Amino acid sequence: MAMPSSSSFISSYYTLIFPFLAAVIFLSFSKRKRRPNLPPxxxxxxxxxxxxxxxxxxxxxxxxxxxxxxxxxxxxxxxxxxxxxxxxxxxxxxxxxxxxxxxxTFATRPAENPTRAIFSCNKFTVNAALYGPVWRSLRRNMVQNMLGSGRVKEFRRLRESSMNTLVARIRAEAGENGEGPVWVLQNARFAFFRILLAMCFGFEMDDDTVDEMDRVLKSVLMVLDPRIDDFLPILRPFFLKQRNRAAAVRKEQVDAIVPLIKRRRRMLQDHVLDPKAMSFSYLDTLFELRVDGRDSGPSDPELVTLVSEFVNGGTDTTATAVEWGIAQLIANPEVQGNLYAEVAAVVGGSGRKIGEEDVESMPYLQAVVKEILRKHPPxxxxxxxxxxxxxxxxxxxxxxxxxxxxxxxxxxEDPRIWSDPGRFEPGRFASGREEADITGVTGVKMLPFGGGRRICPGLGLASVHLHLMMARMVQEFEWSAFPPAAEIDFEGRMAFTVVMKHSLRAIVKPRPQSR
Structure with missing residues (x-):
């Protein structure tokens, strides 16, 4: 058999290699062409x-x-x-x-890391669910049955009771002379947490139970802090200890909350309410909820996830806003004076406590709250x-x-859309000189609650809570720095929400009519 000549071999080689190289080049350019044009x-x-x-x-x-x-x-x-x-x-x-x-198009959520998936029951929450039927069912239920303006008003007496309890706690912490100092965030957080627990489970809880629930749900938030293996899944085998810790916290969460769920279920089944019980709760809306064609309501672990979302979602966001707000009132005494003057004008000499029905007639209070949210989004x-x-x-x-x-x-704080954005100035809103739709629908200038289809469903409730607490705090107390004449440090840090790096401790002096 004759061997092929070198020229014929080379000819055959190029006959084979050129199509291969052409294919490689074509695929390379095709791949490059398909590569997304990401932002720089x-x-x-x-x-x-x-x-x-x-x-x-x-x-x-x-x-x-x-x-x-x-x-x-x-x-x-x-x-x-x-x-x-x-x-x-x-x-x-x-x-x-x-x-x-x-x-x-932008209404869904990215994939969750495995730790978050444990606590969200694989995205079975309003905030975490993918954009689709599960999310629509969960959000519709929360908004229509729990967070509508009519339903929110049904819990008015609960809020008034909690505000009175808050004032009493601050007075006790301030001591016999009633002039502080007190921890602002801790007191505000306790009040909001107490309200949301009762709204969620349908009965008020004693302080020890509130503190225990607070501890459990705080541990959930802490274990959800991002880890390097969330970004590099290949490292997950080295984080077994952290995964076991997350599983233990989840078990503690379930063990603490399921008995409360069962207690409410028994109340409804036996038609017997505790003396501190309410006729309606968020849990009541979930027991019979049918999601995505299911034949039964959410499981106990799913109920644990949903009620935890309800309570955690409305506690820290509003409590940190109050802390920032009080800090700004201390740093800007003229603003505190203007707000107190408006409160006094609304209640007159009656000595009654400011109520949420007064908020609509208090434009300066509304301006103060909006400026807090502009300067200090949660x-x-x-x-x-x-x-x-x-x-x-x-x-x-x-x-x-x-x-x-x-x-x-x-x-x-964009100077293109705000005048003097670094300054805390509620007058920009009170005077009508500047305005902003916090939902972003008519134009985005601030988004403290997010925007679009995934805007925070609790926006209305948070607004009621924030306005009411700021008004009551200024009606009851004059706030000043601790130590006296100290300059307020407005540096923030991330702790689920943005809190003051140095938690605010303030001196409170009871107003004359509130003594």
Whole structure:
């Protein structure tokens, strides 16, 4: 058999290799063409992306975004955090485009890490559920049956009782002379937590039970703090201890809450209410709820998840707003004086306690609360959004596996849309000189409760709580710094919500008519 000549061999080689090379080049260009046009961002390392650049900066994530990324990459940029892609927005117009103009597309949530999935029962909550029938059922039930204005009014006496209890706690903490100092956040948090527990379970609880529930639900929030294996799943085998800790906290949560669920169920079945029971609760709406074609209501673990969401979601957000609000009243005594003058004008010389029915006739109070939310939104970022299908935003591609994050301080203090944004000035709203729709529907200038279809369902209830507590606190007490004449430190830190880095302790002096 004759051997092929070298020329024929080379000819055959090129005949084979050229189509192969052409295919490789074609696939390479095709792949490049299909690569999404993501917003700009810092170059990352293989596998870990920008993860270690952020962690080794020595700055909290929100500060790194504000001081390093925003000045260099503009109003929209991309971060590769290990296996996760974050698209960060720092511009009001982009937030409006995403949440309002393209609201349905940007209305879902990204994939959860395994720890969060344990506590959310695989996204069986209003906040965590994917955009679809489960989310619609859960949200509709919460809003229509629990958070509508009519239903909220049914718990008015509970709020009045809790406000009176709060005032008594502050007086006791202030001591016999009644002039402080007192811890602001702890007292505000206890009052809101007590209200929401009763609304949720349908009966009031003694202080020891409230404190125990607070401890349990706080431990849930703490164990949900992000870990490096959330971004690098390949590291999860090295975090067995942390996963076991999360499982133990979940068990403690279930063990603490299920007896309360059973207690309410017995009340309804036996038609016998405790002396401290209410005729209606959030739990009542959940027992018979049928979600996504199910034949029965939520399981006990799912009920635990839903009631925990209800209580946790409305406690820290409003309590931290009160802490920031009192701090601003101390730092701006003229604002505190104006607010007290309005309270006094509304109640006159009757000596009655300010009530939630008075709020609508108190424009300065409304301006103070709105300015608190502008300057101090409950979180640095809205809850993470994701798209239901590949989309565009600001001319860039948003793939379905990306998390869309909105950096709220950049919007609330944007000098392009606010005059003197660094100043705490309720007069901007009271005078009508500036305005803002906190829902973002008519235009985004602040988003303390998120926006669009995933806006916080408890916005109305939080507003009632915040207005009422700020008014009562100013009616009952004159607030000043502790130690006297000390300057208020407005640096914040992340602890589920944005709290003051140095928790506020203030001197309270009872008003003459409240003694």
């Amino acid at each position: 961002g810092p170059p990352g390392w293989p596998i870990v992306g920008n993860l270690f650049q952020v962690s080794r900066s020595g700055k909290p994530f929100f500060q790194y975004v504000d001081e390093v990324l925003r000045p260099n990459y503009g109003p929209i940029f991309t971060l590769k955090m290990g296996a996760r892609t974050l698209i960060v927005l720092t511009d009001a117009d982009l937030a409006h485009e995403a949440f309002i103009e393209k609201g349905a 979180t640095y970022f809205t809850l993470s959004h994701a798209v239901t299908e590949p989309a565009t935003l600001g001319g860039y591609d948003v793939p379905t596996d990306a998390s869309v994050e909105v950096f709220l301080p950049a919007i609330g």
